[in-house]
């Protein structure tokens with residue numbers, strides 16, 4: 216398969232992924248918000264294809280509009296946040312994930328396999344990033360949870376119950392250290408104050424003076440930590 220960049224009349228750039236396997240007619244299908252796939256006959260010339268793309272802008276736009284939302288996300292993001300730093304996601308021939316100073320190398324392969332491998336890798340990283348941190352803050356605050364573990368919840372960063380202890384969202388592995396610290400301290404302080412009362416916030420800020428900055432970081436970047444689902 217080859218691909219080319221085609222510019223629409225308003226300057227929008229499309230990636231056209233070309234397969235040379237159609238019998239007679241061009242077959243066009245949506246792939247992403249800026250990508251369409253075209254099957255063309257094996258010997259169709261580039262000139263003919265380019266002319267067809269120019270003459271059929273309405274067809275291209277209709278096809279783009281049909282992109283199902285899940286296929287638009289059906290590829291790994293170009294980069295992810297890790298410990299608050301942006302690391303490029305690249306592929307390599309190895310079977311293991313390799314963490315480098317400025318990138319994470321993922322084995323080549325199908326998207327869902329890559330995403331699952333990456334999530335497993337990040338969850339393992341989260342164990343060593345988040346749980347020792349929680350232990351450290353438990354000693355500092357003298358607030359000890361009944362137990363501590365990670366969660367894959369989609370709606371909260373952490374949860375604390377007197378009886379079951381604290382669970383932290385593994386996706387916080389993407390957040391900077393002070394943000395991970397804030398969530399740990401927030402949950403620990405719930406052992407003293409189960410609500411979000413003034414007393415709770417006063418205690419949280421005593422141990423995490425950077426609380427406003429951490430909350431702001433989560434407000435801006437929190438959604439991105441769900442990039443892998």
Ligand SMILES: [Zn+2]
Pocket residue numbers: 401405411
């Ligand atoms: Zn809370």
